[in-house]
Amino acid sequence: MRRGVAAVCGELRLGAVVWRFVAAVCAGVVGVLLYSGPAAAHGADAPVAVDYVVRVASVSVAGVEVRAVEGGARLELVNRSGREVVVLGLQGEPFLRVSDRGVEENRQSPTWFASRSIGGSAGGGNAAAAPEWHLVAHQPRVRWHDERARELPARAWSVPLLVDGREPGIVRGTVAAVPAPRTGWWWAGGVLGAVVVGLLWRLRTVLAVVAVGGGGVASVWIVQSAVLAASPADGVGVQVLARLWPLVAAVGVVAAGGLSLFKRVDIVVAIAGACLAVMVGVGDSAVFRYGTLAGPSWGRWGVVVALAVGAGLAVAGGLRWYQAAGEHADAGQGDHGPEVGEHADAGQGDHGPEAGEHADAGQGDHGPEAGERTGPGESDHGPQAGEGGERDQAPPESAQPSLGK
Structure with a gap:
């Protein structure tokens, strides 16, 4: 019974952690969408692409x-x-x-x-x-x-x-x-790439390489866009600041991927990937809809890589984190199970002999007393009852009639 309760408690704790993680990711996505606004900032507020x-x-x-x-x-x-x-x-x-x-x-x-x-x-x-x-x-x-x-x-x-x-x-x-590009194909490529990256969730080293590569491509695209938008009045530094949070998300994916080679940081990889997918992949998705790009000519490839790698890492990191959390929960149940059994056995070992001893002692104490009391009773009352019975059944000789007389 106690083992079952411990298992249920472990599952409840794991479920609470999962829901907190999901709530945090959703809050981050909403915040990023509010930040991203129309399309993204280029030249302070210019769109990434126009029609x-x-x-x-x-x-x-x-x-x-x-x-x-x-x-x-x-x-x-x-x-x-x-x-x-x-x-x-x-x-x-x-x-x-x-x-x-x-x-x-x-x-x-x-x-x-x-x-x-x-x-x-x-x-x-x-x-x-x-x-x-x-x-x-x-x-x-x-x-x-x-x-x-x-x-x-x-x-x-x-x-x-x-x-x-x-x-x-x-x-x-x-x-x-300007005619629009093949919007559906670009979105399909991003989704398909995310599925492929997500399926690699068991391969930690491969995911780390993908994270470093994808985050690096997104970082280069953001910086090159800033360089192209720079002018004497608005230098590269100003343009980079206009793209600060997308750049932070891309660099964060690179850092998380490198760190995952030495330490298990699945939750960090998942959150960094989600930020990259939303801030760059979704935030700059205007490059999929409009024909004229504001940044480098390969900008669509940069955005589709950010979308695929970011979303894929979010899924893969979440699965790896969930698996690790389940293993910890199982390990916790394994630790508490023997303790419960040991306590139960110890309780039986402690109280069982005592109960037996008390029972034996009770039988040993009261049994002889009862026997002793019964013995004397029989010796005292038994003969009296027998004598009394014989007296009642055998009348005195003087009371019997004499037939000879």
């Missing part, structure tokens, strides 16, 4: 180059002309000034406030006010969000310039739709 392409058709100023970067989220202007080039804003006001001194921003420009986010929702500034120039970079290269050259519908766009304060210039381009 259109921005093309620059011409620039009227010699020595000035303009191109679309980060999937069309921003325009980049490089001034090698040796002249002062001013980018005019949405209301025709001075917005950016690019020269040999570097890049200056007009903090009174309404376009400057709108360019602080990809949606252009920030308000402020005064187009009629005198420019308030602030030097933000020492190189003649600048990137900015421009509502005139972004998003569908397909159309032609232009951005006016002012050269040396007197000569007008213009940048012309187009926005066109």
Whole structure:
């Protein structure tokens, strides 16, 4: 009975731990989804992929180059002309000034406030006010969000310039739709890869290698995306900070995989894998839906690897952890079972002889007394009863009639 109770208690403890683990993973997934928001941050808030392409058709100023970067989220202007080039804003006001001194921003420009986010929702500034120039970079290269050259519908766009304060210039381009990639195939590849990794849950060394490799691929993709999005005003460090948590998840998978070669850290591997799958695999899944990538050209492969490895490690690590927890529970039952038996045997050994001794002693004490009491009783009362019976049955001679007389 006690062994059965111990087994039930062990299963209840194991079940409670499992539910705590599941609750922790679910809470982490919800938090990550709230963090991830739309698609992920590139260039602070640019999406990882879009369904259109921005093309620059011409620039009227010699020595000035303009191109679309980060999937069309921003325009980049490089001034090698040796002249002062001013980018005019949405209301025709001075917005950016690019020269040999570097890049200056007009903090009174309404376009400057709108360019602080990809949606252009920030308000402020005064187009009629005198420019308030602030030097933000020492190189003649600048990137900015421009509502005139972004998003569908397909159309032609232009951005006016002012050269040396007197000569007008213009940048012309187009926005066109881009066909979507084979979204279902990319998702299927990620799920299939996760299943394959999950089936390797018994092979600790193989899982460690997969974790290090998958986390490494995701880390390289994130860092390379940050490098491509960097500009003199927003350096690589700023862009890496914009991708901090996905990068932490990828590096965490690498660390967990390396640690698992020397120590059993299944629960750590499972949680790190889940974070990687959600933060990178799900958070950057826009690369599966849209045709233009903001980061490296191999970005879809990086995301599908993160999804497959992360989800697979979450399953494999969870299975290994559950198995280890069950083994510990069985070991605990094996430890308590003999103790219960020993206590039971000891109880029988302690109380059994005592009970026997007491029983024997009771029989030995009371038996003779009863016999002794019965013996004298028989000797005292038995003859009396016999004598009394004989007296009653045999009348005295004097009382018998004499037939001879």
